Structures are given as structure tokens and as C-alpha cells.
Amino acid sequence: MNEGVYGFVSIDLPPLLAGTLACVTCAILGNYLVLRRMSLMGDAISHSVLPGLVIAFMLSGSRDPLPMFVGATIAGLFTVGLVELLRRYARVEPGAAMGVVFSVMFAMGVLLLERGAGRQVDLDADCVLNGVMETMIWFPPEEAGSLARWSTWVSLPRQVWTLGVVLLVVLAAVGMLFKELRIVAFDPGLATSQGFHAGLLNTLLMVLVACATVASFEAVGSILVIAMLICPAASARMLTDRLWVQVVLSVVLAAAAGITGYLLGAYAPTLLGLPAAVSASGMITVVAGVIMLLSVLFAPSHGTVARRFRRVRMSLRVAREDLLASLYRAEESGAAARAVASRPVDAIVLRRAIARGQVRLANGVPALTDRGRDVARGIVRSHRLWESYLVERGGLAPDHVHGTAMRLEHLTDSASGARFEPPQPDSPTDPHARPIPPR
């Protein structure tokens, strides 16, 4: 192995693996938390495991991973139970219940650290927030081909192995219980009535969240855990309307955030000529946040930009139809068409109508073409049918219905695209004694 590769494998690979595994594990479970509007639970668990860790350390007298893991998981589950109790009996909203539980638990952990275990244990608040990614180093045998042997990988840092095992457990549970978790998240009443006990599955989900949180936060810190429980799932939700696609997408996004975030944190500052690498977990969190921002803005159908675009297109269509209808009414009454382009947007609308061959300019005055007249007739017909309907069936006064009909005349059927028409009225004219044009 050459020196550069060995350096990467030894210094970068373990934290890169740990970060990515943590991201993916949290992202999978995050889908269910986001859907159940319980995302803050990850925040609560990742903070309140601290007293669990400290007590486990004090009881076992060692930093063995097993007692620490058990202590933290118990603390996590204790948090879940306490939040539920508070929500039920203290009459506070779930967010407040989670907030108060985790802040008190975290503070208790800090106090315990200071009094009891502080001097001997290298747990500190900074470590809790940002994890120990930078200190994960691995020294595999240096000879070429050693990476092809299983025994080499066994010596990877323990955090990587823990995360790998937790990820496998989470994958197995979510894979096997996909439909059960889905029905419980969507309709707990039906689930329970069918024998899929909602409380039981909820507890299982929380156990998984607690395990994932504990395993991840030791390596990457609580800030990244919280971000990963929310960002990839919420980003994926913007991109799809199918749960399994959402779960797969969240894994892809989480892995992308983990890898690019780590590499950016490790190498970008050097490339920019800055003195040192920045916190990898901090950078991964920022990348995850940026991904979420991008998907909120630019998702194809749910994104803000796409929505805004559709709204603008819709209002342009409405304005164009209003223009056609007003030209039709002017023709009908024999009056000369007034100059319509007073606002800048009217000029745009007029240009679009001309481009569609619905309007032409005769000596600078707009007039309907034959094609435009057909469309306009349909709009005016719908308008007057709506007025008749609102007066005859709705019992509204004739002078009250014009504004409503102005909006309803633009309604089209979403499937066929045909203009929606109320039923034919009893009288042949509309409430203002104007004829209803034929279709």
C-alpha cells in the first residue's frame, strides 16, 4: 500500500464509515418519526442519554462499551416513557414534554459528570455535541493486499462495528415490518383492531431510535444525530409520494451527505489554503441542511419554486381567459373593444393570447380570431351557466353572483381538461337576461 492510500485508510476511512453508517441508520428511522410528527424525539433521546452513560460508568467502573450502551439505551427509553407520561398527565403539548425532559436529563448528566465521574472519564459536553470522529484512527497491516482479508476489517474501530450492527438490525426490522410500521403510522386504530398492536410497534420503533441514537451519537455527536433523523427523511418526502421510495431516497441522501460532508470537512479547508480541517460532523450536518433546503425549494412537484411556477401559470391562464371573455362580450354588445393593455402584465397576457392564435391586432386594437372566439364562447357560457345555477339552485340574488362566476368559469376537470359546466338552467337566459351561448 502506498503512503497516501494508507494515510486515507488509516485516518479518513474509519470516520468516513462511521459518519455514513450513522447518517443512513438515523435517516431510515427518521422517516417514521417525521411522518408521525415526532422528530423531536431523536433530539430528546440523544441529549438525555448522558445521565445514562454517566451512571453506567459509575456502576461498572469502566468505559467498556457494553455497559455504556445499555445505560444509554435505558436512559433513552426512560425518556420516551417520561415524555408520554408528561404529555398525558401534565397537559402540555408533545414538543414541550420532549423539551423539558431532555433539558432536565441532560443537565442531570452534566451535574453527575461534575460531581461523580468527571475526573476519570473523558466525556465532556463538546464530545456529546460533536462526537469523536476526529479521533477515530485505524492501523491495518501495511502490506499490500491486507484489505482483502476479513481479519483486517475486524480490527476497525469499535464505533464503526457498533454502527454497522445497529444498521443491520434497523434494516432487518424495517424490512420485515415495513407494512406493519406503515399501517401503525397511518392508522393506529385500524392497525390495533387488526391485531397489529400500535403501542407495541411504537415501543419497538422507539427502542430502535434509542439504539441508533446511542450508537451514532457516540461517534458523530448529537447535533448530527438530530439533523439526520429529520433532514434526509424530510428532503425525501418532498421528492416522492410513496413511502418505500421515500425510505430509499432518504438513505441515498443521507449517504451522500455523510460522504460529501466528511470529505468537504477534511479536505476543503486545505484546498482553500486554510490551516486545518473543520469538524466533520458539523460539515455533514451543514450538507444535510443544504440538501433539505434545495429539496424544499426545487423538488419537482412539491417544491416551492415548482408551486410558485404553477401558480403564476395558472393566473396567466385566468388573465388570458378573462381577456378573451371581455373581447367576446364587447363583440356581443357591438361596442368597440377598449384598449386592454394598461398594466405591464396585460401586455404579457395579450402577447400570449396572440401567440396562441386566439387574438389578433387590427390597427392596434385586439380582436378575437375564430379560434379565440370558440374558446371565449365556452368561457362566457360557463360564466352564465354558473350565474343561473347560483341564482336558481343556490337562491342567491342576481346581483351577487357575478364575482363568484368570474372565479368558477375557469374551473376545468383535472383529468380531462374540459371546462366544468353546471347543469342547464330552466330559463334560456342568464339572470341578467343575456343569452347563454351554445357549446
Next chain:
Amino acid sequence: MNASRIRPDAHPASMLAGRPEHSADSPLSVHAMTVAYQRKPVLWDVDYDAPRDALVAIVGPNGAGKSTFIRACLGLVPRVSGVVEFWGRPLREVRRRIGYVPQREAVDWDFPVSALDVVCMGRYARIGWMRPVSRADRDAGAACLDRVGLRGFEHRQISQLSGGQQQRVFLARALAQESDLYFMDEPFAGVDAATERAIVDVLRELRASGRTVICVHHDLQTVPRYFDAVMLMNMRVVASGPVGTVFTPENLQRTYGGRLTLLAEASEAVARAERG
């Protein structure tokens, strides 16, 4: 437990069959059921036997405990006291024969699932734990969507459906359960005329094939047209039986009008006392 393995002759688990006021072949027998929320009783001492092959309306004012009655029968809210049996057996032995349609507002319609996904949820008990939804189940689900007039909507995300269509998806899901007894919580709430007709048609089909449907219902005018039996409820059962004999102005007056203020006050007092 498989329905075919239930022996129809013996009911070792039945606690109500021996009682004269209950019958072992009634799809639902409720005896002296009291239910409380936060220690405040909302249903007192309910006795009820549902008729077979019938459409039953549960009628009563807001806060009368109608939804609570259904949820308590299904074990979704704990009972303070009382016994509930289905065909003379406890719930856990007959779960698969019982279908449930919650109120439409009970679920998040933004959830990332398609109409067909929701309908197939009705078959999960049949499919069992940890098994995937099979091709055959999806076909059965699609057929149920077809029966409620939603063919072609299989892959629509549920938030893109109108309120009436969402209610019909719920109904299709109930059909997919292939149950013998259905509880429906306000299936007609806020639906258009076409959906109301579609629901009534399906309810009548169910009755014709020997099913019993118990609906919480709000529109008193349509009770005689749509339902065979009625259960008038206001914190307790005011009256129950065939629509022709029970759905009378006097009984309605007793359900909606003359408030049982003493019972309501007793509830408050119990709640206060137990809260301490």
C-alpha cells in the same frame, strides 16, 4: 386463529351466552359496559345485542359517546367494566371477522401512500405479520376500489383525492377486510351525493351477503331509509331495536332533548373525585 377452526357449537369462552338477555349468535353482545376518558365516564352501563344481517345506525347528540362505544368494543379504548363478545367469543379470537372504518379526520391524508396502498391495509390481518402484500392481495384491493367507483384511482396519492373519494377509499378498505361485522364511524360525514349513494349501495350489498354493519350516523332524516335498526345513545343506551318501533319522536326527544343532567353531573363528580 383461523375462522374455519372456530367450532360453532361450543362457546367455552362465552360469558354472556348463558344470560337470557343475550344471544350467542348475535354478532355483537355488550353487557354492562362503562367507559371513561381521563377518569370521566362517557358511557354508562351499556347493554346491547346487535341483530344479524342488518344495517344499524348509532344516533345521538355530540358527546353522546357514539365513537367511544365503537372504539371500546374494538378494544381501542379501555373499558372500566363490562363484557363485549362477538358471536359469543372474545375479540381476540375473532379479530379477522371484524372490520373498522374510522372517521376520515382520524388519519393524516398527506401520508405518502396511494389509494391502493390504503385499501390493501384492510388485508394486513389476513396477510399476517412480516409477510409482504402479494399480487393477489393487490388485485383484491383494486377490485374493492372498483366496487366503490374508484377504478383508475389506484395509484393516486391520497391527498389528491376529494373528501368523498377519500371516504370511498376507506369503504373499499373495509370491503378488502372481508369481515362479517363492520363498525363505521360517520361514513356519510361531509360526502357528496354520488358518494352517499355509492356508500348506501355497498352497505346494502354487505347486508345482502349476510354482514352486519354498525354506523355512527348524524343525519336523522335518512335513518329510516338507510338503516334497519337503530341505537339511540346519550351517555347510555336510550333505546335500541328496529327502526320502525324504536325511531319514534318520543325516543328522539329522550335522546336529544331532555338532558340527563344528573348523569352528566355525576360524570363530572366522578372525574373530580378520582383525580383527587
